[in-house]
Amino acid sequence: MSDDLRRAVQKVLPGVRADLEALIRVPSVSADPGATEDVSRCAQLTAQLFRAGAAQEVEILDDVPGARPVILASCPAPSGRPTVLLYAHYDVQPAGDPAIWSSRPFEPRESGGRLYGRGSADDKAGIATHLAALRAHGGRPPVGVVVLIEGEEEIGSPTLGAFLDRHRDRLAADVIVLADSENIEVGVPSFTTTLRGLANCVVEVRTLAESVHSGTYGGAAPDALTTLCRLLATLHDDEGHVTVNGLTTGHPSRTDYPAERFRAEAGVLDGVRLLGSGTIAERIWTGPAATVLAIDAPSVPEAANALTATARAKVSLRLAPGDNAIQARAALARHLRDHTPWGAHVQVTEAEIAQPYTVDARGPAFDAARRAYKRAYGADVVDLGGGGAIPFVAEFANAYPKAAVLITSPGGDPASRAHSTDENLHLADFERACLAEAFLLAELADWSTK
Template sequence: MHHDLRQAVRRVLPAVRSDLEALVRIPSISADAGSLDAVRRSAEITALLFRNTGSPQVDILDDIEGGRPAVLVRYAAPPGQPTALLYAHHDVQPAGDPTKWSSPPFQPTEREGRLYGRGTADDKAGIAAHLAALRAHSGRPPIGVTVLVEGEEEIGSPNLGTFLTRHRDTLDADVVVLADADNLTSGTPCLTTGLRGIASCTVELRALERGVHSGIYGGAAPDALTALCRLLATLHDEQGNVTVEGLATATALAGGPSEAGFRAEAGLLDGVHLLGSGSIAQRLWSRPAATVLAIDATPVDAASNTLAPMARAKVGLRLAPGDDAVAARQALARHLRHHTPWGLHVTVTEGEAGQPFAVDARGPAFDAARRAYGRAYGSDVVDIGSGASIPFIAAFAHAYPDAAILIASAGADGDSRTHSVNESLHLADFEHACLAEALLLAELRQ
């Protein structure tokens, strides 16, 4: 069986690669209102690919006002067999400055064993891996399979609760396979057993009714931008540990990236210190992080000698497994209000809240996954955490507490640069992931 599936995956891989490249060419940026047609086209192409794979039921779900279209694919379970839900998302992050890419962001380009382009790793490779696994089984998987390809993961899945409520019975599964994580290093298969949650707030400070002359009034009247800088500096101590009270920490998994490897992957400049204390794994996988995501203030090119009357910033948190995203968001809001200096008027608007996730990766489904991924890669599976957040997972785990949730890579690794310029997919690991998923469907058969 294993040999036959390996040969089948190699046979379908060229067409799957071509389909992946076609998806990458579509700028399906869910955060951009001007890209809604592209997001729709991405969903339509995804649906067509699964129809051509032989699925008896493929639907585009766009029944939530203001939502982005998702694709739902179903293969009925043979009698007595379990059902696996295969998850991916077809929306992508904005490309950023195209001049900073080594090749156009929406033109897939192969270099040195990697496929470059926005969405190659996050997460159109996940769609392609699901296609490969189903095609390797000639469109007749040995167990029941439901495929869900979401269209708004990159904007925090704001309609997920409504979506799960409306389609609860359709999405019910024994095992969930999410191809939206990274391997720690290329060539080593990983199961992600913990994800940080996410929360954010926007804070606005007002000091003056209007901008005034910095010479005549400066030194006695505060400006909002200086006050904002002082406020944002209170988010960390001198080492860079987060100082927001009320946030949880968790027990970190053993291992994790080395400091040198992490510095190289993150692209830290020479001499730049790392934040926080403890191991890299502790800092990334089991502790909160606070980030100033954006600031609204007078741009440098338009600056004059004027005290800024107002300044605004968005602050994001990543939360340790075991924390509660809503409570953490409230803690951040309290911190921002309490630490506003000099009596400035402060308005805090609470933003997103996505729950963290942790799983006890034991049981028959995890055993099957370790066999499948181990055989596909020729290497033992390693359990890792992740600093990333996938709101779908915690919501799904809450809705379906008996389902085993497997979080794996479709070829993304530490060099994939997801959400950054020059995003790429490790093509050898992509092939391994396609085979692993095909083997997993067979291993789950009872």
């Protein structure tokens, strides 16, 4: 059976690769109000692909107010077999300035064994992985399968909870496979077992009724931008540790992540010191992080010799597993209010949150998954943390608390540059991911009969 399934996956891969490239060509940027037609077009294309030999029933659902279309595909479970929910998303991040890409962001290009293009790794590869696994089984897998492909993950999946509530019974599953993470390195299958959370605030500082001449009033009257800079500097101590009180630090990770490798993958310039202390895994997976995401202030080309009256910034916390996003956001807001210098007027608006999450990676479903991925990759699975927040994971876990949750990679790795320029997918690992998921469906069928 194993050799037959390998051959079946190899047979469907050329078509799946072509389907992935077709998906990449659609600029389905959910954050762009002007891309509504492209988002809808990508949903239509995704549904069409699942109708082509992957699933027995396929629908496009648009029944949650304000939501982007959701694709729901299914194959009924044979008697006595479990049901597996396969998740991915078809929306992508904005491409930014096309001039800083090596090629056009929405035109797939292969180079050096990698497929370049926005969405190639995050997360249209997840869609393609599910297509390959199901087509390899002839659209009739040995377990029940429900496929959910959403179009809002890149904006925080704001309506996913309402969708799960509305269709809870149709989506119920024994195992949930979320193909939206990355392997720790090429050729090493990885399950993400912890995710940091997110807590954002927007802080606005005002010092003057209006901007005034910097020569006439500078030296006594504080400008808002300098005031804001001093405030933002209080988020870290001299070593780079986050100074916001009340945040949690998680348990140390057992996975090694060498500092030199991290520096290379992050593109840290020579001579620039890393923040904080402890292992790299502790700093990026199980500890908090504070980042200034953006500042509203006069641009350099438009600068005048004036004291700025108001300045604004968006501040983000990444939260350790075990923390509470609502409490952490309140702690950040309190820190910003309490540390504003010189009596400046400050307004803090509490913004987006995402709860951290820890997967209990034990039990027969995980045993089956480790066997399947080891057979496909020829290497043992590594459990790793995720530094980013994935809000939909907690949504699924809360909706289906008894289900085993697997967070897998559809072939991405740290060099895939998700959310950045020249996003790409390692094609050999993509093929291994397709094979691993096909094996997983077979393993779960065998497990269910024991």
